[in-house]
Amino acid sequence: MSDCSLCKVPTLPILWSGHNFRIVLVTDQNIKGYLRLELLEHVSEIHQLSESIRQQMNLLLHIIEISLVNIFHPDKINIASLGNMTPHVHWHIVSRYKQDNFFPDSIWSNPARNNRFENTQEEISNLKHQLTSMIKQQDAEQAFDS
Amino acid sequence: MSDCSLCKVPTLPILWSGHNFRIVLVTDQNIKGYLRLELLEHVSEIHQLSESIRQQMNLLLHIIEISLVNIFHPDKINIASLGNMTPHVHWHIVSRYKQDNFFPDSIWSNPARNNRFENTQEEISNLKHQLTSMIKQQDAEQAFDS
Numbered sequence: 001m002s003d004c005s006l007c008k009v010p011t012l013p014i015l016w017s018g019h020n021f022r023i024v025l026v027t028d029q030n031i032k033g034y035l036r037l038e039l040l041e042h043v044s045e046i047h048q049l050s051e052s053i054r055q056q057m058n059l060l061l062h063i064i065e066i067s068l069v070n071i072f073h074p075d076k077i078n079i080a081s082l083g084n085m086t087p088h089v090h091w092h093i094v095s096r097y098k099q100d101n102f103f104p105d106s107i108w109s110n111p112a113r114n115n116r117f118e119n120t121q122e123e124i125s126n127l128k129h130q131l132t133s134m135i136k137q138q139d140a141e142q143a144f145d146s
Numbered sequence: 147m148s149d150c151s152l153c154k155v156p157t158l159p160i161l162w163s164g165h166n167f168r169i170v171l172v173t174d175q176n177i178k179g180y181l182r183l184e185l186l187e188h189v190s191e192i193h194q195l196s197e198s199i200r201q202q203m204n205l206l207l208h209i210i211e212i213s214l215v216n217i218f219h220p221d222k223i224n225i226a227s228l229g230n231m232t233p234h235v236h237w238h239i240v241s242r243y244k245q246d247n248f249f250p251d252s253i254w255s256n257p258a259r260n261n262r263f264e265n266t267q268e269e270i271s272n273l274k275h276q277l278t279s280m281i282k283q284q285d286a287e288q289a290f291d292s
Contacts, residue, residue, distance in 0.1 A: 044222070045211070045215070045222075045223055046208075046211060046223070046225070047208065047211045047212050047215060047223070054204075054208065058200075058204045062192075062193060062200065065191070065192060065193045066193050069191070069193060076190070076191075076228075076229060076230050076233060077191055077192070077193070077227075078226070078227065078228045078229075078230070079192070079226065079227045080224070080225065080226035080227070080228070080252075081223075081224065081225045081226070082222075082224045082226070082252055083222060083224075084222050084224070084242055084249055084250035084251070084252075085250045087222060096230055103230055104230035104231045105230070105254065106226075106228055106230075106252060106254035106255075108251065108252035108254050108255050109252075109254050109255060110256065
């Protein structure tokens, strides 16, 4: 699938990568605390995944959500799997703030404001540490395949 | 939480209701095959749910996705938990078609077209039957609490 952007090596920072998924920090959209969980294999829809891969995916989504809450203290978490333009399983997990550029609308709506938001190096480093250590703990507890 | 619209009895058709969740057919947005999975209890974020309720939620999301694919044969499935305006756990599970009013953008983006789409009575009846029977089967297999 050479024309699928998610089948290529991402240009955005990879915070964690396992056998089946990777977690990428979305830094190009003026939103703080925005991660993407990307399946490594090219599969269009979630229901096409095996039960074991789906369970891994759900566990990673849970770990990502907790990590974002712990580090970014957002007003709301948004989670979405759309993929209309890129039909390759991936999730957007987004920290939302009442002051962000889109609130209370979705990040795919027209922006209401046009302010600049960036993750600090400390936030990125804490996020990477938290994700890695939570996933490692699951590895030990559940023989998580990553 | 009297000012939370999801804490009220929905005005949209309820296709299934259990102890913890209900499945509602979204009929007021000119989109075919659009369901909402709503937690009955007022909780803001998914990570605040118990592991058992999260597992039920994930299983229901899977059943909903399969049911929509079987009955509506969409070009893509979109799944999202936003709740910025209504911070009460609920998921949008949406059948997307290349000809729908928003494709390839999200259903929260500006519409590209303005056509009328409605579920047929047969589709609604098949959907209700499929959801109910898949959930009942899980009940039997996994003592699903609904």
